[in-house]
Amino acid sequence: xxxxxxxxxxxxxxxxxxxxxxxxxxxxxxxxxxxxxxxxxxxxxxxxxxxxxxxxxxxxxxxxxxxxxxxxxxxxxxxxxxxxxxxxxxxxxxxxxxxxxxxxxxxxxxxxxxxxxxxxxxxxxxxxxxxxxxxxxxxxxxxxxxxxxxxxxxxxxxxxxxxxxxxxxxxxxxxxxxxxxxxxxxxxxxxxxxxxxxxxxxxxxxxxxxxxxxxxxxxxxxxxxxxxxxxxxxxxxxxxxxxxxxxxxxxxxxxxxxxxxxxxxxxxxxxxxxxxxxxxxxxxxxxxxxxxxxxxxxxxxxxxxxxxxxxxxxxxxxxxxxxxxxxxxxxxxxxxxxxxxxxxxxxxxxxxxxxxxxxxxxxxxxxxxxxxxxxxxxxxxxxxxxxxxxxxxxxxxxxxxxxxxxxxxxxxxxxxxxxxxxxxxxxxxxxxxxxxxxxxxxxxxxxxxxxxxxxxxxxxxxxxxxxxxxxxxxxx
Amino acid sequence: xxxxxxxxxxxxxxxxxxxxxxxxxxxxxxxxxxxxxxxxxxxxxxxxxxxxxxxxxxxxxxxxxxxxxxxxxxxxxxxxxxxxxxxxxxxxxxxxxxxxxxxxxxxxxxxxxxxxxxxxxxxxxxxxxxxxxxxxxxxxxxxxxxxxxxxxxxxxxxxxxxxxxxxxxxxxxxxxxxxxxxxxxxxxxxxxxxxxxxxxxxxxxxxxxxxxxxxxxxxxxxxxxxxxxxxxxxxxxxxxxxxxxxxxxxxxxxxxxxxxxxxxxxxxxxxxxxxxxxxxxxxxxxxxxxxxxxxxxxxxxxxxxxxxxxxxxxxxxxxxxxxxxxxxxxxxxxxxxxxxxxxxxxxxxxxxxxxxxxxxxxxxxxxxxxxxxxxxxxxxxxxxxxxxxxxxxxxxxxxxxxxxxxxxxxxxxxxxxxxxxxxxxxxxxxxxxxxxxxxxxxxxxxxxxxxxxxxxxxxxxxxxxxxxxxxxxxxx
Numbered sequence: 001x002x003x004x005x006x007x008x009x010x011x012x013x014x015x016x017x018x019x020x021x022x023x024x025x026x027x028x029x030x031x032x033x034x035x036x037x038x039x040x041x042x043x044x045x046x047x048x049x050x051x052x053x054x055x056x057x058x059x060x061x062x063x064x065x066x067x068x069x070x071x072x073x074x075x076x077x078x079x080x081x082x083x084x085x086x087x088x089x090x091x092x093x094x095x096x097x098x099x100x101x102x103x104x105x106x107x108x109x110x111x112x113x114x115x116x117x118x119x120x121x122x123x124x125x126x127x128x129x130x131x132x133x134x135x136x137x138x139x140x141x142x143x144x145x146x147x148x149x150x151x152x153x154x155x156x157x158x159x160x161x162x163x164x165x166x167x168x169x170x171x172x173x174x175x176x177x178x179x180x181x182x183x184x185x186x187x188x189x190x191x192x193x194x195x196x197x198x199x200x201x202x203x204x205x206x207x208x209x210x211x212x213x214x215x216x217x218x219x220x221x222x223x224x225x226x227x228x229x230x231x232x233x234x235x236x237x238x239x240x241x242x243x244x245x246x247x248x249x250x251x252x253x254x255x256x257x258x259x260x261x262x263x264x265x266x267x268x269x270x271x272x273x274x275x276x277x278x279x280x281x282x283x284x285x286x287x288x289x290x291x292x293x294x295x296x297x298x299x300x301x302x303x304x305x306x307x308x309x310x311x312x313x314x315x316x317x318x319x320x321x322x323x324x325x326x327x328x329x330x331x332x333x334x335x336x337x338x339x340x341x342x343x344x345x346x347x348x349x350x351x352x353x354x355x356x357x358x359x360x361x362x363x364x365x366x367x368x369x370x371x372x373x374x375x376x377x378x379x380x381x382x383x384x385x386x387x388x389x390x391x392x393x394x395x396x397x398x399x400x401x402x403x404x405x406x407x408x409x410x411x412x413x414x415x416x417x418x419x420x421x422x423x424x425x426x427x428x429x430x431x432x433x434x435x436x437x438x439x440x441x442x443x444x445x446x447x448x449x450x451x452x453x454x455x456x457x458x459x460x461x462x463x464x465x466x467x468x469x470x471x472x473x474x475x476x
Numbered sequence: 477x478x479x480x481x482x483x484x485x486x487x488x489x490x491x492x493x494x495x496x497x498x499x500x501x502x503x504x505x506x507x508x509x510x511x512x513x514x515x516x517x518x519x520x521x522x523x524x525x526x527x528x529x530x531x532x533x534x535x536x537x538x539x540x541x542x543x544x545x546x547x548x549x550x551x552x553x554x555x556x557x558x559x560x561x562x563x564x565x566x567x568x569x570x571x572x573x574x575x576x577x578x579x580x581x582x583x584x585x586x587x588x589x590x591x592x593x594x595x596x597x598x599x600x601x602x603x604x605x606x607x608x609x610x611x612x613x614x615x616x617x618x619x620x621x622x623x624x625x626x627x628x629x630x631x632x633x634x635x636x637x638x639x640x641x642x643x644x645x646x647x648x649x650x651x652x653x654x655x656x657x658x659x660x661x662x663x664x665x666x667x668x669x670x671x672x673x674x675x676x677x678x679x680x681x682x683x684x685x686x687x688x689x690x691x692x693x694x695x696x697x698x699x700x701x702x703x704x705x706x707x708x709x710x711x712x713x714x715x716x717x718x719x720x721x722x723x724x725x726x727x728x729x730x731x732x733x734x735x736x737x738x739x740x741x742x743x744x745x746x747x748x749x750x751x752x753x754x755x756x757x758x759x760x761x762x763x764x765x766x767x768x769x770x771x772x773x774x775x776x777x778x779x780x781x782x783x784x785x786x787x788x789x790x791x792x793x794x795x796x797x798x799x800x801x802x803x804x805x806x807x808x809x810x811x812x813x814x815x816x817x818x819x820x821x822x823x824x825x826x827x828x829x830x831x832x833x834x835x836x837x838x839x840x841x842x843x844x845x846x847x848x849x850x851x852x853x854x855x856x857x858x859x860x861x862x863x864x865x866x867x868x869x870x871x872x873x874x875x876x877x878x879x880x881x882x883x884x885x886x887x888x889x890x891x892x893x894x895x896x897x898x899x900x901x902x903x904x905x906x907x908x909x910x911x912x913x914x915x916x917x918x919x920x921x922x923x924x925x926x927x928x929x930x931x932x933x934x935x936x937x938x939x940x941x942x943x944x945x946x947x948x949x950x951x952x
Contacts, residue, residue, distance in 0.1 A: 030550075030592050031580065033571075034543035039608065042539045063518045067510035068582075068613055068629050069566075074506075087573050090545075092582065094567040095509075095628070096617030104507065106544075106568065106582075116506050132515065137544055137613065141572030152571070153544050 003339065007274050012218045017147065019268055022339040023277050026147045033142050033152030037261065040340060041148075043285040044264050045155065049135065051187055051283075052157065052259070055179050061131040061159060066113050068137075069104035074112040078237040081111065084204020088140040090152070106139040111205060111230070111256055114160045115238040122162060122252055124243045129172070130162040148265035149222075149476055156260035162235075162252045164244065169253035173229040176257040177210045180225035188263065189280040189391040190214050190270045191399055192224060193422075193471065195447025200431055203256075207231035213446045213471065215399040216269035219420035221446045221475040224266050227257035265476070270395050271364070277341035278364055280391050281318075281384040288320040288380060289342045293330045293349035300324065303348040306358065306373065313377050318384060338363060343387050344380065364391055405469070409460050412472060416441040422473045424452070426466035428459035436461055437472060446471045479815065483750050488694045493623060495744055498815040499753045502623045509618050509628030513737065516816060517624075519761040520740050521631065525611065527663055527759075528633065528735070531655050537607045537635060542589050544613075545580035550588040554713040557587065560680020564616040566628070582615040587681060587706070587732055590636045591714040598638060598728055600719045605648070606638040624741035625698075625952055632736035638728045640720065642707075645729035649705040652733040653686045656701035664739065665756040665867040666690050666746045667875055668700060669898075669947065671923025676907055679732075683707035689922045689947065691875040692745035695896030697922045697951040700742050703733035741952070746871050747840070753817035754840055756867050757794075757860040764796040764856060765818045769806045769825035776800065779824040782834065782849065789853050794860060814839060819863050820856065840867055881945070885936050888948060892917040898949045900928070902942035904935035912937055913948060922947045 003022040006014040020026050025041030037045065053063070069092060076082045090106040093099060107113065114132070121127060135157045142152045159176060163169040177194055184192050192212035196202075202209035206228035214224050235241070235251040243249055271278040281287050290310070292303030307322045314320055321342075323333050330347065337345060347359040358376065360369040364387050371379045402421030406412045412423050427433060427445065438444050448470045459466045479498040482490040496502050501517030513521065529539070545568060552558045566582040569575060583589065590608070597603060611633045618628045635652060639645040653670055660668050668688035678685035682704035690700050711717070711727040719725055747754040757763050766786070768779030783798045790796055797818075799809050806823065813821060823835040834852065836845040840863050847855045878897030882888045888899050903909060903921065914920055924946045935942045 027593065027596065029543050029589065031543045031545050031547060031589070034545060036543065036593055037541040039538035039540050042541055045541075046539065062515035063522065064515050065513040065518055065521075065631060067505050067507045067512065068615065069507050069510060071507060089571075090568045090580075091570040092566045093569045094579075095565075096619065097563050097565075103570075104566075113505065113507070117503065117512055120503065139544065143572065155541060 005274060005276055005339070008217070008272075015272075015274075016268060019272050019276050020147050023341060025264065025268075025277070028145075028147070033145050035145070035147050035151045035153075037155070041264060044267065044279070044283065045261055047283045047285055048259075048263055049157075052179075052183055053135075055183060056133050056157075056159065059131075059175060059179060061133045061161075064132050064134055065136070066110050066117065066134060068107055070107050070110070070113045072103050072105055074116060075105055077112060078205045078233055080233075081205035081237075085109065085140070088142075090139045090141055107136075108138055108140045109256075109258075110134065110136075110138075110158055111160065111234050111254075112238070115234040115240060115254070118162055118252070119238050119240045122240055122242050125164050125245055128162060128164045128242060128252070129168065131159075131172075132161065133157055133159045146265075148261055148268070154260050154262065156258050159255070159257045161255045162240070163255070164242065164250075164253070166231075166253055169231075169255055170229055173208070173210060173227050173255045173257070176255070177212065177225075177227040180227065180257070180259060181212050184212060184214065184224050184263070184266075185392065187280065187282045188267055188270070189282075189388055189395065190224070190266060191392065191396040193447060193449050194451070195449040195471070197226075197447060198431075198434060198445050198470075200434055201444065203228045205230060205233055207233065210450075211447050214266055214270065215395075215402065215422060215473075216266070216476065217272070217398065218269070219402045219473075221422065221471070221473040222262075222266050222269070223446070223475065224263060225257070225259040228255060230254035230256060271391050272341075276339035278391065279341040279343060281343045281388045284341070284343050285319065286321045286342055287318045287384055288344045288346060289337045290320060290322045290346045290348065291330050291333050291337075292322075292324055293347060299350045299353075302350070302353050306348055306353075310376060314380075317377065317381060334361075344383060362387060407457070407460060412437070412460055413441050416443045416472065416474065420474065422446070422471050424469040424471055425460040426455075426457035426468070427470045428462055428464040428466050430459075430462070430464075433459055433461040441472075441474075443472045443474050446473050446475060481750060481752055481815070484693070484748075491748075491750075492744060495748050495752050496623050499817060501740065501744075501753070504621075504623070509621050511621070511623050511627045511629075513631070517740060520743065520755070520759065521737055523759045523761055524735075524739055525633075528655075528659055529611075531659060532609050532633075532635065535607075535651060535655060537609045537637075540608050540610055541612070542586050542593065542610060544583055546583050546586070546589045548579050548581055550592060551581055553588060554681045554709055556709075557681035557713075561585065561616070564618075566615045566617055583612075584614055584616045585732075585734075586610065586612075586614075586634055587636065587710055587730075588714070591710040591716060591730070594638055594728070595714050595716045598716055598718050601640050601721055604638060604640045604718060604728070605644065607635075607648075608637065609633055609635045622741075624737055624744070630736050630738065632734050635731070635733040637731045638711075638716070639731070640718065640726075640729070642729055645707075645731055646705055649684070649686060649703050649731045649733070652731070653688065653701075653703040656703065656733070656735060657688050660688060660690065660700050660739070660742075661868065663756065663758045664743055664746070665758075665864055665871065666700070666742060667868065667872040669923060669925050670927070671925040671947070673702075673923060674907075674910055674921050674946075676910055677920065679704045681706060681709055683709065686926075687923050690742055690746065691871075691878065691898060691949075692742070692952065693748070693874065694745070695878045695949075697898065697947070697949040698738075698742050698745065699922070699951065700739060701733070701735040704731060706730035706732060747867050748817075752815035754867065755817040755819060757819045757864045760817070760819050761795065762797045762818055763794045763860055764790075764820045764822060765813045766796060766798045766822045766824065767806050767809050767813075768798075768800055769823060775826045778826070778829050782824055782829075786852060790856075793853065793857060810837075820859060822856075838863060883933070883936060888913070888936055889917050892919045892948065892950065896950065898922070898947050900945040900947055901936040902931075902933035902944070903946045904938055904940040904942050906935075906938070906940075909935055909937040917948075917950075919948045919950050922949050922951060
């Protein structure tokens with residue numbers, strides 16, 4: 001585990017893969033485009049799942065499971081949808097030793113198969129709303145793989161809901177966007193900007209796609225989650241109508257929303273440093289690691305008794321590990337746990353114990369804190385809270401420092417190509433201007449922020465009228 | 477939801493699918509061979525996952541995730557393995573719009589891809605044991621589908637471990653068999669017989685397959701879980717060696733073990749009755765449903781206050797739901813919740829409240845119990861415990877009543893074709909005798925029980941020497 005991590009400033013992309021290797025989060029597999037999520041990485045996904053799943057259930061959703069395979073003809077029922085996804089599909093042509101009559105697509109997303117089932121289940125207004133979520137794997141063929149960020153197969157959750165009215169549908173779309181925002185900000189300690197996607201960037205088959213956009217440490221944007229108002233598109237494609245209270249038949253309104261294992265990539269790139277990943281306490285499977293410093297058994301015994309006391313008192317407050325492996329030195333262990341991103345380390349040495357204290361070391365700042373044994377529980381909880389807060393603030397400050405308002409296209413181009421970051425600029429709404437920026441700078445419109453105020457202005461490219469600023473940035 | 481369930485005695489197979497439809501556990505999908513697990517069914521899978529996952533972690537295992545796709549060539553590296561699984565595989569031949577150089581198989585099980593990774597991760601004895609589990613979907617092509625019992629795609633967990641010695645490997649194989657036994661007996665309330673599979677019935681690639689066998693209400697056996705000692709077969713196929721403490725290189729020892737959504741089928745067929753599924757309390761997502769009987773708001777308010785009090789006190793003790801839907805009658809609700817298998821129902825009517833009591837109705841026996849409001853918490857907990865215990869005992873009695881010792885082949889044939897059930901009989905160990913029984917009766921050897929005593933005897937078919945009885949039965 002004496003893995004050497006490339007410095008962030010030297011090569012951000014190598015730093016990223018090194019951090020993943022050092023913490024044993026994931027590995028390349030012999031299957032092209034597919035990754036292996038190793039136990040340390042999967043434990044992060046389990047934390048994410050546990051918290052989000054609770055939030056989904058609190059907002060009335062239930063989990064279900066739909067088939068991995070989708071008949072090709074289903075995908076074709078929604079015109080935009082097939083156009084968007086067909087080029088990325090993996091196709092099963094043989095099963096049980098025989099060629100299939102109709103090829104099956106491995107789900108790239110499940111709207112079509114789910115709406116085929118909704119047709120069976122939804123008859124009347126009494127059957128609505130349907131609020132379903134699915135945790136599963138999906139496949140979208142990729143040639144250029146990047147662990148967690150871009151792989152042919154990835155894990156995600158996809159929510160799919162059906163509603164009686166346009167209003168309810170829109171409410172649900174925004175409710176789930178806010179669940180994502182709350183989760184990413186409060187648990188992952190990453191600030192987000194919520195907004196809508198442009199026509200060009202929206203989900204294939206949606207009326208409107210809402211997104212939460214984050215800034216990584218290399219100043220690129222990363223889309224952390226999306227929530228789609230699908231209007232009646234899928235209901236029409238699959239002929240799903242319901243009888244309303246007045247006996248009339250209407251098409252059903254739909255939403256879908258998802259986040260994926262990509263969030264783990266966001267976590268690494270939002271908080272990691274030259275020592276490796278830094279896990280926010282609220283997401284850390286283990287929050288505190290205790291490392292005894294000892295040469296004699298008597299000294300180890302003292303640490304054990306402190307650990308035992310702590311373990312008992314820490315129940316339901318925080319999670320901890322005791323690392324008494326005799327074959328490694330304390331220094332070696334510090335290094336290893338830093339690479340694994342554990343938020344807080346406790347060192348227990350004989351001299352500290354004599355002073356009735358222990359040493360606590362913060363992963364995020366490296367700060368060392370002497371802590372009287374009698375105050376351990378309170379102090380640890382307080383520090384964990386501080387770390388959570390300060391990771392968020394640091395990321396927020398970083399984003400603010402690297403966000404610019406610009407009204408000059410030359411300046412925008414210069415910022416994108418030199419400094420990097422988010423440029424808030426006026427845009428007329430045309431696909432031509434959007435494309436031009438991308439051609440000139442590789443930046444795209446990340447979103448039209450929900451919270452930005454109306455402001456009279458002119459498009460930074462064509463100078464036509466615009467009433468709102470949008471965010472331009474290079475992105476993952 | 478006024479779904480009419482076919483009587484069990486009339487047509488067991490239709491009864492089974494009716495029970496699933498009535499409780500909305502699952503549905504047929506338009507994708508051949510694949511099912512949809514609806515929220516009520518998925519909630520059962522979540523209960524199963526939660527409990528087993530805790531048991532796996534308590535025994536030192538970690539979760540990870542490996543690719544869905546396996547190169548065809550990998551499957552071929554272990555000769556028995558490919559012979560067993562190739563005929564059942566779904567094959568991806570196209571990805572991203574192009575024909576693939578090498579076809580990819582959708583995992584039917586993950587030994588091969590996991591051992592390809594173990595080769596990268598295991599170098600020395602310090603890297604052992606590796607104790608990994610994966611929750612995922614797998615695909616084994618099926619033409620004749622049966623919800624939960626036999627579908628092309630199903631959900632399962634697969635444990636995969638690597639060890640330094642044969643002894644440790646065998647210990648692990650039995651440890652996990654016992655975890656399964658404990659889970660199925662204590663939580664699902666289904667008695668099991670643990671044993672080994674015959675050569676013919678063992679997992680393709682295993683040295684020994686251990687199984688837990690259960691008896692369903694139609695007296696057929698259902699294999700509820702398996703744990704395989706894979707010996708060094710996969711280590712040799714993928715060339716996985718490690719350096720031991722003395723510096724010598726040896727092949728690694730392997731186990732794998734799994735249970736699937738099939739367990740939900742077992743649950744239905746072990747405890748269900750003519751009213752529908754019966755869920756054992758320890759597995760029930762909701763243990764108690766409260767149904768207020770009211771004509772006036774004042775009466776409903778009384779029920780609400782009893783519910784509120786109960787909800788507060790029930791935290792961490794049991795789970796409950798309050799069904800105050802005004803559009804349905806109490807009788808209609810009783811029926812619906814019986815079909816959904818909720819273990820216990822509370823009826824709160826004005827006359828009962830006047831007597832400071834409520835009525836509790838057991839789902840398993842239909843017994844009605846008057847319960848003083850002041851004793852609610854204790855009484856409910858006690859009854860839930862009684863239901864759990866009595867479901868197990870009932871299933872155990874049923875199995876005992878339908879298990880026979882026989883030393884006459886004519887008798888065995890008669891039992892299998894008439895009464896049904898388990899026949900404990902001597903078997904010489906030859907594949908010929910095993911095949912003959914299957915040809916004559918369709919029964920197979922379910923297992924060679926671990927706990928059956930050595931006993932001198934002669935094979936029920938060929939009369940050659942035998943030292944142990946095995947179990948013959950028809951099976952799912």
